[in-house]
Amino acid sequence: MFETHLDATYAWFGLALVSVATVGVAAALPASPPPDANGVAHTIDSVADGEHPATAEHGIAATRIRLTNRSIALSGNGGTATAALRAPRITPVSTDVGMTADDDRLRRVLDGVPPTAAFDDPDSLAAAAKRARTTEYEWRPAPNRVTVRRVHYGGVHVTLVG
Numbered sequence: 619m620f621e622t623h624l625d626a627t628y629a630w631f632g633l634a635l636v637s638v639a640t641v642g643v644a645a646a647l648p649a650s651p652p653p654d655a656n657g658v659a660h661t662i663d664s665v666a667d668g669e670h671p672a673t674a675e676h677g678i679a680a681t682r683i684r685l686t687n688r689s690i691a692l693s694g695n696g697g698t699a700t701a702a703l704r705a706p707r708i709t710p711v712s713t714d715v716g717m718t719a720d721d722d723r724l725r726r727v728l729d730g731v732p733p734t735a736a737f738d739d740p741d742s743l744a745a746a747a748k749r750a751r752t753t754e755y756e757w758r759p760a761p762n763r764v765t766v767r768r769v770h771y772g773g774v775h776v777t778l779v780g
Contacts, residue, residue, distance in 0.1 A: 650694070650695050650696040651696045651697075652692070652694065652696040652697035652698060652699040653678060653679055653680035653692035653693070653694045653696070653698075653699050654678070654679075654692070654699070655690055655691060655692045655699035655700055655701035656699070656701045657676060658676045658678060658690050658692065658701065658764055659689075659690055659701035659702065659703055659704075661674050661675075661676040661764070661766060662676075662690065662703055662705060662708060662764075662766050662777075662779055663703060663704050663705040665705075665766040665767070665768050665777060666703075666705030666706055666708055666766070666768060666777040667704075667705050667706070668768060670768075671767075671768055671769055671770050672767070672768050673730075673765070673766065673767045673768075674765075674766045674767075675763045675764065675765050675766070676763060676764050676766070677762060677763045678692060678760055678761070678762065678763060678764055679694060680692035680693060680694040680760040681693060681694050681695070681759070681760055682694075682757045682758065682759060682760050683757070683758055683759075683760040683761075683764075684755055684756065684757045684758070685708075685710040685755070685779060685780075686710070686755045687703075687707050687708060687710070687751055688702060688703055689701065689702050689703055690703065690764075691757075692760065693757070693760075694760075705777065706777070707751065707777075708766075708777045708778075708779050709724065709747040709750050709751055709776055709777060709778050709779065710750060710751070710753070710755070710779055710780065711724045711725055711728050711750065711778050711779065711780030712724075712725070712750070712753070712780070721750065723736040723737060723746060724736075724746055724747070724750055724778055724780075725780065727743075727767070727769060727778060728765055728767050728778040728779075728780050729765075730767075733769050733770075733771040733776075734771060737771065739772070740771045740772030740773060740774040741774075743769075743771050743774050743776060744774045744776070747774075747776045747778075764779065764780070765778075765779070765780055766778070766779050
């Protein structure tokens with residue numbers, strides 16, 4: 619009555635191994651999904667593809683961001699997500715502490731200041747945007763939201779993202 623059957627021992631051992639494996643797989647899964655890079659890319663594309671000046675914001679839940687002329691990458695607790703931008707060339711705007719004078723003027727325009735108040739002429743806006751597009755693209759701390767603003771100054775059309 620109290621004897622141990624060899625088959626029962628193997629069954630319990632197998633059940634214990636499956637339980638441990640299941641717990642291991644569940645623990646390895648991320649606690650949250652990766653950030654929504656596709657949604658941010660869609661917001662950028664919708665503003666940049668327009669013919670008229672426009673502004674849009676998109677909230678993000680990420681810890682780091684890397685913005686280039688052709689893509690956006692977001693990294694958070696759930697992993698990293700990257701999305702390509704289909705829109706014409708965009709101008710990433712730096713928010714770093716060591717901003718140049720161009721970065722500061724572009725940041726002011728992105729924040730709502732008219733380009734006529736921040737730049738002397740359309741050519742200086744075009745030159746500042748060109749310099750901003752040639753900077754090093756690196757991971758930066760992510761803000762709570764990404765702002766996209768398409769501005770026109772004379773014949774210069776620029777889409778700022780920051």
